Amino acid sequence: MRFANVSTLVIVSIMIAAKAWAWLASGSAAMLGSLTDSLLDISATLMNFFVLSYALKPADDDHRFGHGKAEALAGLGQSAFIAGSGCLLAFHAIERMFNPVDITHSMLGVWVSVFAIFCTLVVVLVQYQALKRTESVALKADSLHYKGDLFLNLAVMVALLLAYYGISGADPYFAIMVAAYLLYNAWQIATESAGHLMDRELPDEEKAHIVEVACAHEAVHGVHALRTRQGGKIRFVEFHLELDDHISLVQAHRIADEVELMVKDAFSLQKHPEFGGEVDVLIHQDPVSATRKHD
Template identity: 30%
Template sequence: MAAIPTEQRVLELFMKLSIATAVATIALKVWAAVITGSVGFLSDAMESGVNLAAAIVGFLALKISIKPADANHHFGHGKAEYVSALVEGAMIFVASGFIIYSAIERLMAPQPLEQPGIGLLLSTLASVLNLVVGLALVRAGTANRSATLKADGKHLLTDVWTSAGVLVGIAAVALTGWLWLDPVIALVVGVNILYTGYKLLRESLSGLLSEVIPDAERAVLDDYLAGFEESNDVTFTEVRTVAGGRQRFVYLIMQVPAELTVARSHEIADLVERGVDEALGGAETFIHIEPRGKRLKVRRAS
């Protein structure tokens, strides 16, 4: 059995941390909801339930994404991470629908809150936990180009803002006695979660549709190719890129002097492949070699 890369172990460790965090925050928020009877706390706990389900799906996606290319997947399984983000977005839509329904129901029949102070304390502890872990996940996801970690981290950070809104609502109810504030805050929470789900779905669908690499990475690639052109008497044209989860694919045409031998052209192409791989921190490059001066077919957008 092949050894698991260190990077993969680190990512899986972060996802396990996310799962543990979701379990802890669910317990705290459900406890707060039971004690106070607040639909705001209940809606907040439900979003944490979505976090837990999404973290589990994300962990499984990471396991799949590391699998090497096979007969049915010639370019590997990297896009499995986008699928996990897609599933998370769908889960968020379901949770937000239930939250909005519960809030409207409570708005029609307001109920007094009990022991709001204890509920506020429990929810605050859960929010601090989500904030710390969410920031860690986004940072690790960005550093390792993991769509799964970034999506999960952003969701946890959204949960922090959601919890902050709920805390403000509960505090306002405790101070003013206006019971309608609790379900109104829950409605706002539901709409906010709905928007989060929309953004995750949009981003994951873009990835599944072979989105180009980020602008910052494209700038690095262009700089490398420009420098290589100056020092090796070659010209790169029709550079295209694809981001597949943590994987990067680069397709380009390299024009060389017509008198250059096939063997030498191949040696130069190998140098380009290694250079691009190092510049982007991991990439697979496909190079088509042509003699300089050959008339190229112009690709037109359909």
Template identity: 40%
Template sequence: MSAADRARLTTRAALASVAVALLLLGLKVWAALATGSVAMLGSLADTALDVIASLVTLFGVRVAAQPADREHRFGHGKAEALAALVQVGIISVSALGIAWRAIQRLIAGAETANAEDGIIVSVIALVATGFLIAYQRMVIRRTGSVAIRTDNVHYQSDVLLNLSVIAALVLDQYVGLTGADPVFGVGIALWLLWGAWRASLHAVDQLMDKEWPDDKRMRFLAVASARPEAKGIHDLRTRSSGAHDFAQFHIWIDPTMTVREAHDIVDAIEADLAREFPGVEVIIHVDPEGQVDNPGNPLLETDETREPIPE
């Protein structure tokens, strides 16, 4: 997928998120006023912050789509991770506010009203959110966007949130279980906090330049070392920035080769990697066979601890 296609898809997904959030915000304002439900109030607060989070996502994916420039030579991909962390903060604040309001109503013993209005709005929210989640998942599969992934996690929690609102209203008004509404409100808050924690992990990994998963590293090594001229590979370093992957490593070459011959081998290895890992930016440093750079540095593996070459 080209950078332009990726930018178009992520922008459309972010705009769809903003549109759904605005629609649900209007509906839930009316439902919260009509029912007095703390669960619905919590759902309203979450949707209001959804609008802000979706706008942050839109901003993040647009910035991340910008090409590399003089000040950002590795591109702007980490803007997506930053946008994701902003969303996590918004979700966490929303959850704490919901929990506080629910505890207050539980102590006061407040009751709800007009359950039908709240249930209808929650069903509409479920349908709209379901369509949005399905669309976002398609975009995530095609682009790998961390910002859209975080937004998707949040909307997945919204499904449970709306189901909880329906259950709370039914139990409170039709079954007669007083206190069910605020109890569900606390449960919703805890679920949102758990979702925020899970969503933050991937964003933090990107910002901290975490290595690729082991299986991906091993596949990369297998391709990089496939040519017989590659006598050994060490100091493989990998990272991701948005949807962009980066890899660099040292390779041992026969020291009797000319510069031109070594250059041609590196070009061939880069072509092999480009076919198997399209879009990955690769930097290869050539060492004469047996050369160990700075052996005191544990990141620059010695002859005994260098990266294994898969069979």
């Protein structure tokens, strides 16, 4: 993951230099929006670089459930920063509508946009490889943002091509589209981060998979009181296991340990890359007769 962050920082730094050059040369509001987005990108990636180092630390005496929620806090910070920049860009675009500026060297901006699209594809590929090995919320949000940047850079390229052919009035409208894109990204990142901070349940298909795996053990009569949440890359799973009334405590403990290993194994990245990862399982054993009385 550290390699993905460092690679992203280097590539985005090159893109920022190229976009700043193109904006200063052309005066395009759309190119300014693209430059603003790249500045936000590198700020978010820098934040991820430091936050992930802390979030990946193992649990300690003061943080018995780990440090994974630091990622969600970073995500909320990113979303606020992105939303503020989107609003400022929208105000700038509206002002440009009433006070238009001639765009020069538009083809320079077009080639810079082509270069930015290529660089963004490289970043998305590097982050995709990193996400296959981890389930970082911060890195996932970063990757989502860069995927959207492909369309953003394409929109800027179209705006500059229109200016090259004499339709310069389209530039502020494309800048507003970029601002709307930034605000949409801010909302997505804030929603996902808030879900992790508020201990939102895992998706229904993952919960159904947990129940299915636990009930596959021959000594298990059923599962109830399932509770789940996620902190960083770790899923926390709790449930009650319904066992035969007459087995010993030692047997009940052994069965619970076996079910715990089954659940962890079922969520391994090798077997289920679609939702694999680290799982922390807590199981309470119940006699099946007591469970039936409450049904």
